[in-house]
Amino acid sequence: MRLILVGPPGAGKGTQAVHLASHFGIPHISTGDIFRANLKEGTPLGIQAKSYMDKGELVPDSVTNAMVKDRLASAEGFLLDGFPRNVAQAEVLRAILAEKKTPIDAALELSIENAEIIKRLSGRRTCRSCGKIFPGQIDKCDACGGELYQRDDDKEDVIARRLEVYAEQTSPIISFYRHEGLLITIPAVGDVADITAGAIRALSQKLS
Ligand code: AP5
Numbered sequence: 001m002r003l004i005l006v007g008p009p010g011a012g013k014g015t016q017a018v019h020l021a022s023h024f025g026i027p028h029i030s031t032g033d034i035f036r037a038n039l040k041e042g043t044p045l046g047i048q049a050k051s052y053m054d055k056g057e058l059v060p061d062s063v064t065n066a067m068v069k070d071r072l073a074s075a076e077g078f079l080l081d082g083f084p085r086n087v088a089q090a091e092v093l094r095a096i097l098a099e100k101k102t103p104i105d106a107a108l109e110l111s112i113e114n115a116e117i118i119k120r121l122s123g124r125r126t127c128r129s130c131g132k133i134f135p136g137q138i139d140k141c142d143a144c145g146g147e148l149y150q151r152d153d154d155k156e157d158v159i160a161r162r163l164e165v166y167a168e169q170t171s172p173i174i175s176f177y178r179h180e181g182l183l184i185t186i187p188a189v190g191d192v193a194d195i196t197a198g199a200i201r202a203l204s205q206k207l208s
Pocket of ligand 1: 007008009010011012013014015016031032033035052053054056057058059060064081082083084085089120121123124125133134135136153162188189190191192195
């Protein structure tokens with residue numbers, strides 16, 4: 001199965017991706033996580049990406065597209081989280097997959113209001129070791145015992161810019177996938193497990 005997860009910052013893409021990827025037995029590929037892993041390792045890619053991420057801007061397509069093409073070269077199925085992020089990236093993805101004759105099966109949109117997003121992102125903590133996401137401040141990661149931190153791009157002014165970037169540059173991909181007949185939209189508010197169950201139901205219906 002080849003899925004794309006679409007939605008604004010804080011919609012719960014990373015949270016849902018873990019459950020959906022496990023349910024469908026496919027790898028979770030998050031461009032944000034790849035950039036953050038590179039930053040942690042101090043690679044040139046990570047250092048380049050940081051200057052954009054810290055301002056809430058998109059990393060240039062030339063960098064991101066090459067990275068995704070490379071990552072998808074060996075992937076049969078996948079759950080893409082955070083890519084594509086504009087129509088140009090969606091077109092590049094379509095071309096990469098057309099070459100492999102492995103098109104997308106569905107694009108799942110997580111729908112949520114900005115007020116809820118701001119509340120979630122200002123409270124979010126992430127494990128420095130394993131990357132697990134938490135909705136609030138707790139002492140340490142319950143999966144690996146790692147230290148939790150607040151992402152640099154979860155500061156109020158950067159969150160505001162990320163929301164603008166989503167509205168201006170990313171949201172047009174919703175129409176792109178609707179036009180392709182691939183879009184499924186589900187509400188992303190409420191219990192995490194209920195949202196996962198709703199997503200699995202909607203995806204199973206679409207693919208049957
Ligand atoms: P990225 O890491 O992709 O960030 P994002 O899209 O802004 O999304 P987030 O990770 O902030 O949120 P999420 O939807 O995953 O929500 P989460 O599950 O964490 O990108 C970061 C940056 O990298 C970009 O700004 C850009 O610079 C660069 N980048 C990445 N991809 C790129 C691309 N393709 N092109 C160019 N640049 C790119 O949940 C949020 C919080 O809510 C958590 O605390 C969670 O515990 C909580 N939560 C989740 N679900 C619920 C629920 N149901 N109820 C209550 N709380 C919940």
